[in-house]
Amino acid sequence: MANMKDVAKHAGVSVATVSNVISGKKFVSPELKSAVLESINALQYRPSKIARSLKIRKSFLVGLLVPDITNPYFAEIARGVESIALDHDYQMFLCNSDGKSYREEETLISFLGHGVDGVINVAPRMEEGLLADLSDGMPMVILDRHLTIENPLIDVIYTNNFKGSAQLARHLLDKGHRRFACIAGPRDVPSAVRRLQGFCSELERDGIREGDIRIYYGGFKYEDGFKIMKQQILKLKNRPTAVFAGNDMMAWGAIEAAKQHGLKIPIDISIAGFDNVLYSSLVIPAMTTVNQPKYEAGRAAMKLLLEKIMKKQSGEDVHTRKMELDSQLIVRESTEI
Structure with missing residues (x-):
């Protein structure tokens, strides 16, 4: 050789x-x-990557931690991260936390033990102070969660969830809907909370009473949307005419439950999601949703992480950077009569 x-x-x-x-x-x-x-x-x-890493004190490894590897939203982010990582000769450890904070803690400790150069942590649920402590001098980018703490080694990228869900609420109001149900994400997930707040805030601005907004909570999974729609929303005597699900997975489940019940979408009930993952345009009827730049967010996160890694290695001063990404309403057949 x-x-x-x-x-x-x-x-x-x-x-x-x-x-x-x-x-x-x-x-x-x-x-x-x-x-x-x-x-x-x-x-x-x-x-030799090993020899090179020893010489310049880099492992050329980064950790990517996501809540649910089966969710296409996180898959698109991972593809974006990897596209930049490979361009810079980096390999990626991909780990799944199942949305559990103790799994996040264990994985971050494992990443440190494996000597990764940095971590991209997507939608973490752990408490902010613990998150900062576990970075332990390691460059990190938090994606899909806004942090209030300032840590020079941690950068933050998040989408304007409030704005996106408010736009969706306005669309449904303009279609004449006055009774609503929300299948929100977990109460301890900041992005889920902001989506619910944005949606309800826009409805209330238009005079919709609190009693005309039914709120349920799921775990961002297909079966949550299906079960809540079938067992609760469709059994209401005064059924809502429009349903907002906190992500496309739950919206898809809600759509299938409504179809099994014999309802025509959007004639009998309108259903919308959030994220604009690939299958949202393939379900029948095609799903109205709010687009997040998932692939682009992954690429941006990896670029920020590489910059922070290089600055740390060269001894340059680093500071927290926060990047807000825009969201966009995508109107399709599930709400468009």
Whole structure:
């Protein structure tokens, strides 16, 4: 197997020049760079990542922690993270917390033990102070949750959930709906709380009374939406004409329950979700929802993390950065008569 010395000899350059071409840290003339790259290809040389990591004190590993790996929303985020990670020769550990704070704590400790260079933590549920303590000097990006604490090694990316759900409420009001049900996400998930607040706030601004807004809580899963719709909402004597589910998974479950009950959507009842995952446009009828830039959010999170890793390694000052992403109402057949 070829090594760096073999490449240098084949290209007629020094080992230092080969190293500079591979690392990209120092200028190498186009002619020499071309010669080195041709020799690398000819000899099929592959730099040792282990040796490189020891030399520059990087593991080239990042941890990605999500609440539910089966939810397409988190899958799209993971794809975005990985697209940037691979461009920078990083590998990704993907772990699932099942939405449990103790699993988040265990996973972060495990990431530290494996020597990852940084972590992207998506929609964590653990208490803010503990989250900051567990970073333990490790660069981290929190995605899909707004934090009030300031930690120079932690950056935050979140979507304007309040605005998105308020836009959806306005759409339903404009369609003439006056009785509503909400299948909200877990009470301890900040993004779920903001979605419920945005939706109800817009309804109340339009004069909808509290008694005309039925609120139920689920766990962001398909079966939650199906069960709540079938066992509670559809059994109401004065049934709501519009249902907002806190994510597309629960909205899909609600749609299927309504269809099993013999209701026509949106003629008998309108149903909408939040996230705009891939299947939201494929269910029948196609689902009205609020788009979040999931893939783009994953890419942005990885870019922020890489910048923080490099600054920490070089000893530069770091500070908390907060990035708010916009949401967009997507109107489809499930609410559009």
